[in-house]
Amino acid sequence: MENFTNETIDTSNLPRYETVALTKLHPNYWKEILISRGLVxxxxxxxxxxxxxxxxxxxxYKGLVVSIYGLFVLVFFFFSNIAYKKKAYAFRNHDVIFRSGIIATNTMVIPYNRVQHVALHEGFIARFFGLAKVEIFTAGGVSSDLEIPGIAKEEAENIKQLLMGKIQKQL
Known part of the structure; x- marks a missing residue:
């Protein structure tokens, strides 16, 4: 009979995702944001x-209403720019990392062995700029668990192929 052990893990020696060099989104993605949100x-x-x-x-109250709307537009684009600058991603040997957020920073780390499906999405404006969005689905979800927008289409296709290869190796 094997003796059960449950040793404590020294978390200070674990690999740190914070040290990974993340790739920023394509600069044309900011143009896509400006156009799509500008239209709205x-x-x-x-x-x-x-x-x-x-x-x-x-x-x-014409002046007041127009001034409030103008201030709203400025604040809206200010926070949109912050959100754009904070988004970044990385693909490592065993997982994908995506960072986002405006006030708080959210970092998602998804191991490849959890990935069930990968999709590539090109919106009308994104297609004009040669961009695509990679959607990563994990087990148990109906919608994508992770969306990485603002990637050059060719790179997004390469990422999809990489992830599909990782899925096939698991089968």
Whole structure:
């Protein structure tokens, strides 16, 4: 009969994901963000203008409403830029790392042996800039567990092939 042991692990000697050099998203991804979110804000801005013009209760507050909307747009793009700059990824021998966040930084580490499916997605604007998004699905989920946007399409295809190869080795 084998003796059961449950030794304590010295966590200070474990490999640190924080020391991994992460790859930033493609610079064209910022352009994609500006266009896609700019279009949404344009539609919202048109609604604000129509509201100020046609809603009598707002006519006395035109300047205030437009100023608040302008401030909202500036803050929105400021935080979008921070989010863009914080996103980065790395593919190691046994796992994929993705960092994101605005105020708090979130880091996801997904071992390849948990990956069930990989998808490549190109939106209309992303395709114009030659970008794609890699979606990684793990067991038990309906939606992707990890989405890495803003990757050059050729590199995204290489990443998909890498991950598909890792999945095949597990079978």
């Amino acid at each position: 804000l344009l539609v919202l801005g048109i609604a604000v203008v129509f509201g100020v013009v046609f809603i009598e209760e707002l006519t006395d």
